[in-house]
Amino acid sequence: MGARTDSMTVKPVNNPLIALDVMGGDAGLPDVMAAAEVASERYPALRFRLHGPEARIRAEFVRCPRLSASAVVVHTDDVVLGTDRPSQALRRSRTSSMGMAIQAVKDGEAHAAVSAGNTGALMAMALFALRTMPGIDRPALAALLPTLKNDVAVLDLGANTECDAENLVQFAVMGAAFARTVLGLETPRVGLLNIGEEELKGTDELRDAATLLRGARLPMRFEGFVEGDKIGQGDIDVIVTDGFSGNIALKTAEGTAKLVNGLLRHAFRSTWLTRIGYFFSRSALQALRTHLDPNAHNGAVFLGLNGLVVKSHGSANVRGIANAIGVAHDLIIGRVGDRIADDLANFRAHRPDVLAETGK
């Protein structure tokens, strides 16, 4: 096996290095490693630290020749379970595969950690180990969703149930940097999720955040308030919201897509005519399914920490996990952390004093 167990030094960004928790998620170690192999083929410069049981990892290297040549193995048998509470998981920050992957980012031994494990545990460990960046009060969970046009970045998807105006502005800055990095946009269009487009709609927090963003000098185009039905239209690149509404929107969109898919399947089975129709339409329906496949959009990132942590969905398959590793790769190469730091510094230097005037 070509894998080295000695530590590799992290160089700027030419050789992106990902600390991978091979034990997280439903897929299991072989699929996580197969996904890393796919990512290694896609990004030849990518290197890995694999955190998990060494013997099983080494046995799997037979099927992952590229990975075995570009990975170090860091042994541990301790695994954070899906049922573990964040507080239980935190105690195993130094021993579990998930905790060690995050620790590697903290210690400068990897550029990003990727795990498909317990989201609550990952959030707690990442926040505890990496802490928030200067100027960021709370990290946010961001991901891409499919639309009629290009993907849209949505945040926060569930890290913070309640947010104030400052949090929302910070999310907008982070989301724009994310979209510039991952979607390759120069000045992404940013909208605040609300229950109406008029300036008077919604909560005080939303109105204050809109006032701040309207007056800010940032590499984005602030489009004001957007409603939930605009998420899928593709005319906004970044949707900013608190973690409660963001999670509700994400899950509702998933559920509705599933509903339509279920109805469609039922409809095509209803008569012999529609069965013939299905036969001819298979390629179209397959394209639809591929477009909406959560695996094609897998990889949510915790933005706002001193280090990158990417969460792969627990139910993601090999393709999905490879996609999440790809997101981590793009964020490393695109130096998303530096972009956020620069934009925050710029925002503060030219901070609109609109809220100060009203005594806030």
Place this chain on the structure above:
Amino acid sequence: MGARTDSMTVKPVNNPLIALDVMGGDAGLPDVMAAAEVASERYPALRFRLHGPEARIRAEFVRCPRLSASAVVVHTDDVVLGTDRPSQALRRSRTSSMGMAIQAVKDGEAHAAVSAGNTGALMAMALFALRTMPGIDRPALAALLPTLKNDVAVLDLGANTECDAENLVQFAVMGAAFARTVLGLETPRVGLLNIGEEELKGTDELRDAATLLRGARLPMRFEGFVEGDKIGQGDIDVIVTDGFSGNIALKTAEGTAKLVNGLLRHAFRSTWLTRIGYFFSRSALQALRTHLDPNAHNGAVFLGLNGLVVKSHGSANVRGIANAIGVAHDLIIGRVGDRIADDLANFRAHRPDVLAETGK
């Protein structure tokens, strides 16, 4: 014309009487009246008060023979516009077609008001004229949404951006009464929309509301917290949430259905093979569209007021408006107000003292 302009006395519920704002919404007076004609055919006992310009209403009676025989006309030329602010509309509570329809409910001259006009104006006027029922702090906007199985009732859909635990409990009581009336269920399954199913998830308000509902004696089965992806599954009959999240969920579901529909149309146009497929599949796709058609679920009701007010969607067609009138009919016949009052009294008599113990 057979219509009488004299006032009819409201009798209990044998002859349900609806005050209809013929001027609200995008459809226009002819479509609103055509919808009332459809509803009159469907419910022969139904009678109407038509609020709007008398000459135009009378001219339209030619095409609405049943309606003309079961309606009184109450003339007004004053119309609340979609662009009017609630505060502007309130000043025309006595003169506008919308305001007069609500006033008729207040004065006991109709059992319910139906309008497709400006939602904000309708909410403000209805709350101002009818006030909340004893035991209800805030009214909620409720409607039915399609699922894989039976429809689900969701509330609040946007009347209250922020809600406390008491509000949510009252919404649950009202939503259950709504589901029993409109869906014909004896003990509807009620869930609180949250970002996870575990008891510790979400806000204090949600956890307190769950505690109260778990201990309450009500004609419902409380199923705890449900996530957004469960809305479309059909395993819960009533989804309770604050107006902000409810509106986000509703609009996101609408947007996602539109997204899938758009992708589907695009997919079927992609090759000659899929075009053939479309030809054979038309009936299946039509059935899908009918199942998801917002017009088939049109008619949101303001629950918790001393009188019934039903809001038809501004963009509803004749079928949609007829459906909203049908919702009003069912709520009158089912005496939803009495059910809510009974359930509230019962809840208060056996109110769980769980929150009192924690000093709340």
